[in-house]
Amino acid sequence: MKKYILIVCLAFTLTSCKKDASFSKEEVSVVEMQSPEPQPVNNHDVSQNSEQKIIKNGKLRFETADFEKTADKIYTAVKKYKAQIQSDNEGKDYNSITRNIVIRVSNENFENILNDISSGISYFDQKEISSEDVTEQFIDLEARLKAKKELENRYLDLLKKANKISEILEIEKELVAIREEIESKQGQLNYLQNRVSMSTLEITFYKHTTETGVTVSYGSKMWNSIKGGVSWIPGFFLGLLYIWPLLLIASLVFYYLRKRKKNLKN
Template identity: 45%
Template structure:
């Protein structure tokens, strides 16, 4: 009975002391500089923010793009119609190119349109086109990447603030250099994620429509030329050749005068010599 009482008293004294020491160790570990390492900070902050932001940001992010190719009989009229559709839907032309081949004249334009007006613009163009050589509409869901980038960017900024606090508490040059090295890497990551996020935001808010319309030109192959037309063409060619010859002589008239004078003097010299 005595032994049991002593053992009970020992346990009652030991357990509170052990709990107090563990709590103190945990507190010291949290406040110690070793706990503020890049791996611990980045993993803790990023995992917490990704979980919370994934639950809060569930708006779907879609990148929409379309390719339209069709034939028209009037390029200028079709271009004017397309511009009207674009203006009505608050878009703008990003690129405008024209090209011409042996029997085809075409125009290619790239249009950026607010995503909410993407389908109305496609419908407006479709109503004025009888047949599409190509009509391809695609949609890419980037919601997951968008949310992940936002969460990681938030975590990196919080991590940057923690390192700025460590920099203020640095005691020597070595500690300052180590913290600044980590800060430099963190800021590079922030800039990269910001750039990617801005790119996605632009693609999501403004959809892209590639439009090509063309006109077929009739060729002159198979046309028979009459004999009289051939004679007239030959006379014109002869007259043109004679004109070119006369113009060539006029171009070198100083040389002709010098050569003629040289021949005249040479013949005169020969006559005197024969006498």
Template identity: 45%
Template sequence: MRQLFFLSIFLLVLFGCKKAEAISEEAYAIQTVQMPAKAENVAYDKKADPSSPQPPPPPRIDQQIEQKIIKEATLKFETDNLESSFSQIQKAVSASKARIINDSEGKDFATVFRNLTIKVPSQNFDRFINDVSKGVSYFEVKNISAEDVTEQYIDLTSRLKTKKKLEERYLEILKKANKVSEILEIEEQISTIREEIEAKEGQLKYLESRVSESTVTIEFYKTIPEKEGVKISYGSKLWNAVKSGFYTLSDLLISLLSAWPFVILFVVLAYFIRKRFKRRKKE
């Protein structure tokens, strides 16, 4: 009995060692096999394991559209010296790389004035207004406006691209056309589209020119001082009235002398008319 007991224990130990050895060999084989890394598995593992590092998000592309602003200004102020104010404006024009496109001056019953229309690069608009405003105590008129035409600019650009693509399609169709009637019809369509493209391009250029250059209108004037402190006597007023009447009479005589052919013709006509009336009375 004792021998059978030791024999059974020996067999159990022997089978246990073989099983442990088989398990260790299987574990070693599993560890040495590398599974192919697939994108799907990686994604799945990363979702399953929140502690794993996440890949950087794709760069976000922001399409920033540059604003299209039309700036305009109207300025009016009084000055003691027109030439000095004009010289200051000229310096501001030169510093801001602007240009004077209109310059007019005049005089009314109480003031001497000067009007300027100036085109200023939009990026120098604020600097120009500040330079002109130096030394001005107050403005009678100071109106500055800014109109956002970005939407209009985008709309024109989009329509222009669409028309150009349509023109390209018609040109491709024209290459494949065989009949004269088809060719003429397609050419007519291309001509119409070309006119629309040129019109859109003209509108776009005009809009760009207004955006790139701001318009500034400046009016500055000087008040004419009234003559005071000189009192005229009554006799002087009468003498001035006599002289004024004499000058008026002289002007009238000169006017009559300049019209002497008409005077002679009138005299001749009056003479013949009078002579004819005398003959009728005698008869």
């Protein structure tokens, strides 16, 4: 009788161990099934309950009579509205000089700095002002990021309960994937927030130059080409010195073939 009782107890113990061994996969499945999904964003709710997220961009292109005065005017406006110069490039072609300045300015000061820079300009070759409402995209990213963080916390709770290497490895593998998604969503959200908080204004202005400067510039280019050709000659002969064995072999082969051809004729 004691033997039968012992066998029953042993069978019960083995069954309990098997149940414990399946802890990780079952718990992981439950967590995945119960992971929160972001609800679709309602446009009406967005307009009622959320601050609008607007990305503003502008492009200006115009001719100026005073190149330096225009640049000073732009830099004065940048300082006045605490904007930032993202880039400032100047170039020259055959009959004009061009300067391109890209400004980042806070959304609330976008119209102000635009008006200051545009004042006194009678004609624009290009004037484009655009705004993009990204409120829905912003809220959707926030919701997805929140859901991923909640899922991460659930896996962390599972990790505390795990007592086997296999369970720990499986949960940590899931955590790595979730954290990668969190970092990706956070990066997208930060980029969107940066574009919303700071508007971009690209300004291009140019001035026509006289033909005299072009002639002098072209003559200088010709002279530089001549000097470059002269300086190339010593380098050519130095290069020949590096390949003298090949030249010697080629000369011997040519001499042999020529002599053989001559003998065949005779």
